[in-house]
Amino acid sequence: MGDQKLIKNTKMVEVAEQLIPELYTREVKPMGSVSIIADEQALQGWKVVPDIESDNWCGRTYGKRDSFVLDFGDHLVGYVTLSIQSVGSPQDAPLKLKMTFGEMPCEVAESFDNYNGNISSSWLQEETLYVDVLPAELKLPRRYCFRFLKVEVLDTSRRYQVMFNQASCTTVSSGDDARVEPLPANVPEDIRMMDYIAVKTLRNCMQTVFEDGPKRDRRLWVGDLRLQAQANYYTFKNYDLVKRCLYLFGGMRLEDGTVGACVYEKPNPQVDDINLYDYALLFVACLHDYYEASTDLSTLEELWPIAMEQLEIGLARLDVRGIVRDDSTWWSFTDWQDGLNKQTPAQAVLIYCLRRGKELAGILGLDKERHYIESKIELTVKAALEHLWDDTQCLFVSGETMQISWASQVWMVLAEVMPQEVNRSLMDRVFEQPPSIGMTTPYMYHHFIEALILAGNYDQAVSQIRAYWGGMVKDGADTFWELYNPADKKLSPYGSFLINSYCHAWSCTPAYFIRKYML
Amino acid sequence: MGDQKLIKNTKMVEVAEQLIPELYTREVKPMGSVSIIADEQALQGWKVVPDIESDNWCGRTYGKRDSFVLDFGDHLVGYVTLSIQSVGSPQDAPLKLKMTFGEMPCEVAESFDNYNGNISSSWLQEETLYVDVLPAELKLPRRYCFRFLKVEVLDTSRRYQVMFNQASCTTVSSGDDARVEPLPANVPEDIRMMDYIAVKTLRNCMQTVFEDGPKRDRRLWVGDLRLQAQANYYTFKNYDLVKRCLYLFGGMRLEDGTVGACVYEKPNPQVDDINLYDYALLFVACLHDYYEASTDLSTLEELWPIAMEQLEIGLARLDVRGIVRDDSTWWSFTDWQDGLNKQTPAQAVLIYCLRRGKELAGILGLDKERHYIESKIELTVKAALEHLWDDTQCLFVSGETMQISWASQVWMVLAEVMPQEVNRSLMDRVFEQPPSIGMTTPYMYHHFIEALILAGNYDQAVSQIRAYWGGMVKDGADTFWELYNPADKKLSPYGSFLINSYCHAWSCTPAYFIRKYML
The missing domain is CATH 1.50.10.10 (Glycosyltransferase)
Structure with missing residues (x-):
C-alpha cells in the first residue's frame, strides 16, 4: 500500500478541478439549550429534553466546569462561530473551552475518552481550545457536522467568568435548494x-x-x-x-x-x-x-x-x-x-x-x-x-x-x-x-x-x-x-x-x- | 470588582499605543530529541537525557500513541511551526496531535491532568489539535514560552502514519540584541x-x-x-x-x-x-x-x-x-x-x-x-x-x-x-x-x-x-x-x-x- 503505481490523466483531473462548485451557505442559530438524559426507552439510551429556560444559555455567566448543550434544531454541515465575553475582573488568564459536536445525542452525552472502536478516534468531533483575549468572536476553522453542540468551560480564573452572546453555524452545500421541486399536495x-x-x-x-x-x-x-x-x-x-x-x-x-x-x-x-x-x-x-x-x-x-x-x-x-x-x-x-x-x-x-x-x-x-x-x-x-x-x-x-x-x-x-x-x-x-x-x-x-x-x-x-x-x-x-x-x-x-x-x-x-x- | 470606575486619559493611552514596538524575530530549530527521566537527584525530580539518535525524530514514522520530546536548547518565546506528512496509504482520517510546551522538564514529564494549583489551569501550555489534510505546515497561532516540546500522536488511522520533517520556533522580543554591549574580557x-x-x-x-x-x-x-x-x-x-x-x-x-x-x-x-x-x-x-x-x-x-x-x-x-x-x-x-x-x-x-x-x-x-x-x-x-x-x-x-x-x-x-x-x-x-x-x-x-x-x-x-x-x-x-x-x-x-x-x-x-x- 502507498507504493502502488497509479495512473493519472492530468487533463481529466484538470477538467474535474475546473468544476469545483461554489457552495451555497445559510446562517443557522441554535433553538436553545437542552439536557440529554439517560433513558433506556429512548433511541440509543439518550433522551433530549429542552431546558426550562432554554434561551438562558445566552447571557448567563459560566465559570470553571460549567457547561451547556445547544440544540441547533436540525442536522447541519458547516462552520461555527461563538461570541464570548468575560464578566467580572479583567481576564487575567486564558479561557479554556471544550466543544463537542454531535449528529446524535449520544455523541455529546457519552465521553469520547472511552471510545474503543476500530476506526480512528480522530473522527470524533471535539475541540479543546484556549482563548487568550476576550471578548472574542471565535470562528472555528474546521467544518463540523452536527445538530448538538456541547460547550464546556474547562477553566477561567477565580477573577472572571464568561458569557456567550451568540452562536451560529454557516452551513455549506453544493446543492441548490431552489432547484428541488416541491412534492404535489396529495403526497402522504x-x-x-x-x-x-x-x-x-x-x-x-x-x-x-x-x-x-x-x-x-x-x-x-x-x-x-x-x-x-x-x-x-x-x-x-x-x-x-x-x-x-x-x-x-x-x-x-x-x-x-x-x-x-x-x-x-x-x-x-x-x-x-x-x-x-x-x-x-x-x-x-x-x-x-x-x-x-x-x-x-x-x-x-x-x-x-x-x-x-x-x-x-x-x-x-x-x-x-x-x-x-x-x-x-x-x-x-x-x-x-x-x-x-x-x-x-x-x-x-x-x-x-x-x-x-x-x-x-x-x-x-x-x-x-x-x-x-x-x-x-x-x-x-x-x-x-x-x-x-x-x-x-x-x-x-x-x-x-x-x-x-x-x-x-x-x-x-x-x-x-x-x-x-x-x-x-x-x-x-x-x-x-x-x-x-x-x-x-x-x-x-x-x-x-x-x-x-x-x-x-x-x-x-x-x-x-x-x-x-x-x-x-x-x-x-x-x-x-x-x-x-x-x-x-x-x-x-x-x-x-x-x-x-x-x-x-x-x-x-x-x-x-x-x-x-x-x- | 469589575464595576469599579476607572480614570482614563485617552491622550496618554494614545501616546502609549503609538509606541507599540516592532518585535525582533529569530528562527530557532530544535537541537534534537531527548528523554525526560525520573531522577530524585535531578532538579524537581526530572533529568533530561539526549536520545541516542537524537536527530532521528525527523524522518521517523509515528503511529497512534507514539511521542517524542524536542529540546530547542534554550528558553524561547515565540511561534511554532511543524511540518507533517503522512506515510502509507492516503490519509483517510484526521491526524489527532497533542503538543505540550515546557519551560522546564517537569512540564512535559508530568501530566497536567493532575494539576490542582490555585491559579487557572489554562496557563498550562498544551494543545490538542486535528490536522484534516496532510502534508501540512502547521503554524500554531498562539505564542508559547518553552524549551521543551512534547509531540504526541494521539491517533492517525490504521492505514497511515506520520512523519515530521521540520520544527521551528520564530522567537519574538522588543529587545534588540545588537544594543547589548559585550562584557569586558576580564569578567569572571x-x-x-x-x-x-x-x-x-x-x-x-x-x-x-x-x-x-x-x-x-x-x-x-x-x-x-x-x-x-x-x-x-x-x-x-x-x-x-x-x-x-x-x-x-x-x-x-x-x-x-x-x-x-x-x-x-x-x-x-x-x-x-x-x-x-x-x-x-x-x-x-x-x-x-x-x-x-x-x-x-x-x-x-x-x-x-x-x-x-x-x-x-x-x-x-x-x-x-x-x-x-x-x-x-x-x-x-x-x-x-x-x-x-x-x-x-x-x-x-x-x-x-x-x-x-x-x-x-x-x-x-x-x-x-x-x-x-x-x-x-x-x-x-x-x-x-x-x-x-x-x-x-x-x-x-x-x-x-x-x-x-x-x-x-x-x-x-x-x-x-x-x-x-x-x-x-x-x-x-x-x-x-x-x-x-x-x-x-x-x-x-x-x-x-x-x-x-x-x-x-x-x-x-x-x-x-x-x-x-x-x-x-x-x-x-x-x-x-x-x-x-x-x-x-x-x-x-x-x-x-x-x-x-x-x-x-x-x-x-x-x-x-x-x-x-x-x-
Whole structure:
C-alpha cells in the first residue's frame, strides 16, 4: 500500500478541478439549550429534553466546569462561530473551552475518552481550545457536522467568568435548494417527510464532491456516488458535480486501470489504493445514469474507454465456467453484512453493468463493442443460471458453501437474468423463507427496493421503504443514517455507535424512489 | 470588582499605543530529541537525557500513541511551526496531535491532568489539535514560552502514519540584541554566565510591554516594570518601551487616582482593579529612573502630576504618628513571603519614593512641591525611627506584633533613614541573627542586594548574587525564575510548580548589578 503505481490523466483531473462548485451557505442559530438524559426507552439510551429556560444559555455567566448543550434544531454541515465575553475582573488568564459536536445525542452525552472502536478516534468531533483575549468572536476553522453542540468551560480564573452572546453555524452545500421541486399536495405526510429528510441527507453530503458522509469519512466513493447521482437527478439536478466526480475517478486509476473505490480531493486529487470489484464496475452504471440524465455526449465519449476497460477488467475475473472467481485475493463490497459471500452478487453486478455498457456502446454507435458486450452478457447470464441457481430451493446460491443470502437474490433480480415474473416470484419466495444472511446497510436496502420495483412488486417496495427509512424517521432521524438495524439501534461496523455517520449518502435514495416511481 | 470606575486619559493611552514596538524575530530549530527521566537527584525530580539518535525524530514514522520530546536548547518565546506528512496509504482520517510546551522538564514529564494549583489551569501550555489534510505546515497561532516540546500522536488511522520533517520556533522580543554591549574580557566566567542568563530573561520578557513572565501571567506590573527598566538601561536601552509602559500606567488609573498594580494590553488597554500600596508609589521611582536614563524631560513634565498624586495618596495613609496604617483594608506586595507584615516595608517604600519625588520636583524647578515633599520625608523618617525602630534589638519592627523580617531591614536601608555606617551594621546584624521571616522572591532578593550595595557591603552583595542567582545557574536555569528557594526547589505560591513562571522579569536584575556596579 502507498507504493502502488497509479495512473493519472492530468487533463481529466484538470477538467474535474475546473468544476469545483461554489457552495451555497445559510446562517443557522441554535433553538436553545437542552439536557440529554439517560433513558433506556429512548433511541440509543439518550433522551433530549429542552431546558426550562432554554434561551438562558445566552447571557448567563459560566465559570470553571460549567457547561451547556445547544440544540441547533436540525442536522447541519458547516462552520461555527461563538461570541464570548468575560464578566467580572479583567481576564487575567486564558479561557479554556471544550466543544463537542454531535449528529446524535449520544455523541455529546457519552465521553469520547472511552471510545474503543476500530476506526480512528480522530473522527470524533471535539475541540479543546484556549482563548487568550476576550471578548472574542471565535470562528472555528474546521467544518463540523452536527445538530448538538456541547460547550464546556474547562477553566477561567477565580477573577472572571464568561458569557456567550451568540452562536451560529454557516452551513455549506453544493446543492441548490431552489432547484428541488416541491412534492404535489396529495403526497402522504409520511412519504413527504421521508423525501424531506432524504433531500436534506443528500444536500448535506453534497460538497465539493458527493461525500459519503460529511462527518465521516468525507470521501468520494464510486458506489455511493452512483446512488447520490440518481437522487440528485430527481432533486438538485447538479449535473456538473456528477461530471466532476466521474472525471476524478476517470482521471486517477489504479495500476491495472481499475477505477479506484474512492478518491480524495485534498491536498491534491488522489485515488486511494482500495480496489473493490463491484465499485469499479459501477463506474459504468454511474456514467450510464449520468448520460441518461444529462445527455452530455462529450463526457460520455471521453469517459467511455475507461468504462469499457472496467468491463474488461471485470470479465477478466471470470473462470472457465463464466463465473466470477471467489478467492482470497479480491474484495467486493456489496454490503457490511457479516459472513456475506460476494461471488453471486458480484456476478450480478457484472451483468448489471455489462447491460448498461451495451446501451452506452449503442448510443456511441460502437457496434463491435456492443456485440462483444452482448456476447459476454449471454455468457455470464447463462453461467449464472447454470452454476449459481439452485433448482431445488429455487434461489441463487453463492460461494463454495452455496450460501443463500438476500444480496444474491436482490442483485440477480437487478441483473435481470430471469424474466420479470420469475423475478417477482423469487422476491416473494425470499419474503416467505427469509435467508439467514440478511441486509445491513441502507446501500443494500436501496438495491433491495429497486429489485422489488423492477420485479413489479411496487406495493412491497413502498411498504419496505416505509418500514426501513420510515423506521429511522420514527426514531427521530434528522438525516438518514449510514447504518440502520431496527433490531439493534446501537449497531456499528466500527465497534462504537459514536462514530457511525448519521448523515450518509447511500441512505438518501427515498427521494429517488419517491420522485421517480411514486408520484 | 469589575464595576469599579476607572480614570482614563485617552491622550496618554494614545501616546502609549503609538509606541507599540516592532518585535525582533529569530528562527530557532530544535537541537534534537531527548528523554525526560525520573531522577530524585535531578532538579524537581526530572533529568533530561539526549536520545541516542537524537536527530532521528525527523524522518521517523509515528503511529497512534507514539511521542517524542524536542529540546530547542534554550528558553524561547515565540511561534511554532511543524511540518507533517503522512506515510502509507492516503490519509483517510484526521491526524489527532497533542503538543505540550515546557519551560522546564517537569512540564512535559508530568501530566497536567493532575494539576490542582490555585491559579487557572489554562496557563498550562498544551494543545490538542486535528490536522484534516496532510502534508501540512502547521503554524500554531498562539505564542508559547518553552524549551521543551512534547509531540504526541494521539491517533492517525490504521492505514497511515506520520512523519515530521521540520520544527521551528520564530522567537519574538522588543529587545534588540545588537544594543547589548559585550562584557569586558576580564569578567569572571560565573558572572558572565549570570549576566547572559539575566539579559536573556529580560529579552524574553520584553514584548509589546515589559511582561512579568512570558508564560504567565504576561501582564505589565509596575513593580516588575521598575526592575526591568533598570536592567534595560544597562542592556537593551529601549527607552521607548519604558515610556510606553509609563504612559499606560499614567493613562489608566483607579477611581481614586492610584496607579493600578497592573495593566492589560488587549483587546484594548485597560487597568486591572488591583491596588497595591507599594506598587503605586514605585511609579514615582520608575519615572525617576526613566528620566535619569533618558533625560526625556517632556515625559517627566507630562507624567509628573500623576507621580505627585501617588505620593499624596501614599501620604494619606499615614496615621497621626506619621506611620503607614496597617489594617485589613489595604494590600502592599513587598514579597510572597508567608506571614510577612507589610507596614514597615511600606513606610520605607514611601520614604524611598518621596526622595525620588523630591529630586524630580527639583529638576522641574517646582520649589513649593520640593519643600512640601522634603517636609514629608522628615516627618516619615522621624516617625519610622521613633515608632518602628526597636532600640533594644537594634532592628526595625513591623505591625502590631512588632514582627522582625528581612524585608523591613532591607527596605529601611533603601529608604536611607539612617546613615550608611549604621545601615551597614544593620545589615551585618541580620546576617548574624537572621530574622525568621525570610525572603522568597527574586524581587525581594533584588532589593536585598541593592541594600547591601547601598550600605557599602559590596563583597557581601556579590557573594549573595553568586549564592542566589548562581544557584539557579547551577540548577540549570536557562532564564531566571519567578521563585527560587534553594531549600525547596518545588516551591510554588500557586500550589503546583508546574505553573510557576521560569522566565520572570523581576529576576533579571543580575545584569543591572553586574553592569552598574561590578564592571
